[in-house]
Amino acid sequence: MRPPTTAPDFDTERVRAIANELASLDGPLLPILHAINDRLGHVDERAIPVVAEVLNLSRAEVHGVVSFYHDFRRRPHGRHLLKVCRAEACQSMGCERLVEELETSLGVPMGGTTPDGRLTLETVYCLGNCALSPAVMLDGELHGRVDAARVGELLLRAGR
Amino acid sequence: MSAVVYVPMDAAALSVGAEAVATVLGQELVVRGIEARLVRNGSRGMLWLEPLLEVETPEGRIGYGPVGPADLPGLLDAGMMQGAPHPLRLGRVEDLPWMACQQRLCFARVGVIEPLSLSQYQAHGGFAGLRRALALGPAATVEEVVASGLRGRGGAGFPTGIKWRTTAAAEGSPKYVVCNADEGDSGTFADRMLMEGDPFTLIEGMAIAGIATGAEKGFVYIRSEYPHAFRQIQRAIHVAHEAGLLGDDVLGSGQRFHLEARLGAGAYICGEETSLLESLEGRRGQIRFKPPLPAIAGLFGKPTVVNNVISLASVPWILANGSQAYRDYGMGRSRGTMPIQLAGNIRRGGLIERAFGLSLRELVMDLGGGTATGRPVRAVQVGGPLGAYWPTSLFDTPLDYEEFARLGGMVGHGGIVVFDDTVDLARQARFAFQFCAEESCGKCTPCRIGSTRGAETIDRIIRGERVAENLRLVDDLCEVMTDGSLCALGGLTPVPVQSAIRHFPEDFDRAALAAAAE
Numbered sequence: 187m188r189p190p191t192t193a194p195d196f197d198t199e200r201v202r203a204i205a206n207e208l209a210s211l212d213g214p215l216l217p218i219l220h221a222i223n224d225r226l227g228h229v230d231e232r233a234i235p236v237v238a239e240v241l242n243l244s245r246a247e248v249h250g251v252v253s254f255y256h257d258f259r260r261r262p263h264g265r266h267l268l269k270v271c272r273a274e275a276c277q278s279m280g281c282e283r284l285v286e287e288l289e290t291s292l293g294v295p296m297g298g299t300t301p302d303g304r305l306t307l308e309t310v311y312c313l314g315n316c317a318l319s320p321a322v323m324l325d326g327e328l329h330g331r332v333d334a335a336r337v338g339e340l341l342l343r344a345g346r
Numbered sequence: 347m348s349a350v351v352y353v354p355m356d357a358a359a360l361s362v363g364a365e366a367v368a369t370v371l372g373q374e375l376v377v378r379g380i381e382a383r384l385v386r387n388g389s390r391g392m393l394w395l396e397p398l399l400e401v402e403t404p405e406g407r408i409g410y411g412p413v414g415p416a417d418l419p420g421l422l423d424a425g426m427m428q429g430a431p432h433p434l435r436l437g438r439v440e441d442l443p444w445m446a447c448q449q450r451l452c453f454a455r456v457g458v459i460e461p462l463s464l465s466q467y468q469a470h471g472g473f474a475g476l477r478r479a480l481a482l483g484p485a486a487t488v489e490e491v492v493a494s495g496l497r498g499r500g501g502a503g504f505p506t507g508i509k510w511r512t513t514a515a516a517e518g519s520p521k522y523v524v525c526n527a528d529e530g531d532s533g534t535f536a537d538r539m540l541m542e543g544d545p546f547t548l549i550e551g552m553a554i555a556g557i558a559t560g561a562e563k564g565f566v567y568i569r570s571e572y573p574h575a576f577r578q579i580q581r582a583i584h585v586a587h588e589a590g591l592l593g594d595d596v597l598g599s600g601q602r603f604h605l606e607a608r609l610g611a612g613a614y615i616c617g618e619e620t621s622l623l624e625s626l627e628g629r630r631g632q633i634r635f636k637p638p639l640p641a642i643a644g645l646f647g648k649p650t651v652v653n654n655v656i657s658l659a660s661v662p663w664i665l666a667n668g669s670q671a672y673r674d675y676g677m678g679r680s681r682g683t684m685p686i687q688l689a690g691n692i693r694r695g696g697l698i699e700r701a702f703g704l705s706l707r708e709l710v711m712d713l714g715g716g717t718a719t720g721r722p723v724r725a726v727q728v729g730g731p732l733g734a735y736w737p738t739s740l741f742d743t744p745l746d747y748e749e750f751a752r753l754g755g756m757v758g759h760g761g762i763v764v765f766d767d768t769v770d771l772a773r774q775a776r777f778a779f780q781f782c783a784e785e786s787c788g789k790c791t792p793c794r795i796g797s798t799r800g801a802e803t804i805d806r807i808i809r810g811e812r813v814a815e816n817l818r819l820v821d822d823l824c825e826v827m828t829d830g831s832l833c834a835l836g837g838l839t840p841v842p843v844q845s846a847i848r849h850f851p852e853d854f855d856r857a858a859l860a861a862a863a864e
Contacts, residue, residue: 211606212563212606212626212646213608213626213627213628213646214628215628215629216608216609216611216625216626216628217608217609219611220570220609220611241628247629250629250630251628251629251630254613254630254631254632255611255612255613255631256611256612256613257570257610257611257612258611273532273731273781274532274533274690274727274731274763274774274777275532275533275689275690275761275763276532276690277690277774277777278690278691278763278764278765278766278769279690279691279718310571310612311530311532311614311731311781311784311785312530312531312532312534312571313571314357314358314529314534314535314538314571314572315357315358315361315535316532316533316534316535316687316689316690316695316761316763317358317393317394317535317687317688317689317692317695317696317697318358318361318362318393318394318396318695319689319690319691321361323571326573327360328357328358328360328361328574329361329362330358330361330362331361331362
């Protein structure tokens with residue numbers, strides 16, 4: 187099966203430029219990985235030796251950091267990213283039912299991407315919107331007091 | 347003078363449509379030829395009323411809410427800009443019971459001022475604390491914070507001034523101030539609201555900490571789930587540097603203090619101070635053994651003050667008004683005020699800053715109005731995912747570090763998550779283990795392995811397999827995790843589990859009850 191979103195050609199020089207740009211910060215590794223993640227959409231396996239070389243770290247050290255944090259993705263997500271909060275405050279307002287409904291209506295499990303590469307569904311533990319639960323974040327925008335119908339509207343508005 | 351109208355830009359307000367309200371309002375004002383300044387403020391913390399719009403009138407600021415974009419033509423027709431009557435009119439915001447009952451020291455400016463306006467910040471008392479700290483000098487500033495009785499608002503409740511004193515006395519250079527803004531506990535949003543609604547208060551608190559301890563560099567470590575707060579702090583740091591409030595010559599004192607905002611990367615454990623330091627240094631967020639304390643050997647091995655957002659943001663008021671004025675609030679050894687966050691299944695959710703001592707009943711029932719679903723309240727979890735589940739029979743407990751600890755719970759970061767009578771505490775106990783398993787840094791065995799074994803054992807209990815025996819096993823496991831874990835994640839995961847079992851035993855015997863009923 188074809189992967190949902192094809193990875194763009196890997197651009198070694200772009201990764202090296204990002205790493206060099208931020209290398210002078212105190213503790214530069216997380217800012218560099220964030221910048222790669224944001225600008226290239228994910229942290230490709232091939233970025234690891236490049237970053238390691240710029241920072242004079244071992245590949246294992248960089249790999250260890252990339253794999254520790256939820257934010258650094260190993261492959262691109264769908265064109266849209268929906269994070270659904272499943273922490274206690276949202277649980278108290280029925281987020282688990284919302285998750286079931288979304289999984290059914292979108293035909294994709296939490297953590298998965300729709301076959302057309304349009305949407306990735308992710309679990310998040312707390313968006314800090316706990317007085318307006320259930321909360322979701324769609325492409326970086328926070329939404330409160332949602333239900334499956336409201337999420338459907340948001341996705342419709344987000345487009346392809 | 348043209349009229350002034352406020353529409354919050356707080357992330358919670360945005361989550362229920364404040365941006366659309368601001369956009370439509372801006373268009374309507376132009377179309378109607380109304381001259382007015384549209385200010386984007388923080389949130390007042392009455393989140394069930396968001397988007398809460400306010401209009402400045404001769405009688406004060408009049409609130410309307412919750413306002414949707416479609417309400418605006420009608421509101422403007424009715425004369426909202428003059429504070430005229432309308433079904434959505436709430437009256438003077440300061441007079442609303444929710445606001446009138448509060449003692450806002452830390453949050454005094456949140457929702458009131460334009461968050462990035464330094465002139466408004468100063469007009470509302472900003473930088474009085476920093477000026478006094480510069481006049482007092484480092485040692486007297488530290489002692490002022492010690493005398494205030496301020497305890498870490500992040501959750502652990504350790505006296506802030508003692509941390510400062512330790513760092514100030516520690517050998518080593520440079521020293522650092524690190525703000526822990528990794529507010530990962532469900533049910534809490536005080537840090538986020540403060541950073542979005544009044545970021546200069548945090549910056550001022552950090553500058554005071556720097557001057558008091560001899561640190562010339564600070565970091566704000568903000569979780570990546572808070573993109574709005576991160577952007578706001580970045581902008582505020584930029585403004586403060588430009589205005590000479592940060593940099594090589596803080597307020598013309600000749601003292602240096604530089605500040606940088608850093609983004610977390612989605613790891614709950616990085617709210618633990620030593621994991622946070624590892625993460626800032628660019629490593630996996632695994633916790634460190636203590637000692638050495640971060641105050642002595644912290645960031646890059648140097649003396650480091652690590653404080654929560656609210657602890658640091660409480661300092662400017664303490665310096666400006668004196669430690670005694672702060673001590674006058676509160677009860678017992680819990681001095682000052684605490685921002686309490688009412689969350690979850692609650693009719694009126696939001697933030698209340700009050701002196702310690704209010705009971706859970708006053709908070710949840712009186713201020714919060716009970717559940718959002720209208721069903722009876724069955725349980726509340728106080729202090730985040732590592733806090734205890736409380737039954738309504740303990741609702742007269744006052745919010746106080748010692749009282750909560752005496753009853754097996756904790757105040758934590760002040761979040762209260764309300765559940766109605768459909769909650770299954772066995773499932774909540776299972777979630778506590780599962781969450782610990784997902785977020786464990788893996789360094790110590792009780793947390794890394796115990797959490798998974800705990801979830802499996804609760805599963806057996808839920809299925810009705812050898813319930814009494816498995817409950818004993820859970821108890822035993824909890825003891826190992828409590829005594830044997832290196833940090834609060836493994837060490838406190840037993841708190842929600844055991845409080846759920848103790849106060850809601852019937853939920854752990856549902857299979858047997860169902861069998862007996864057949």
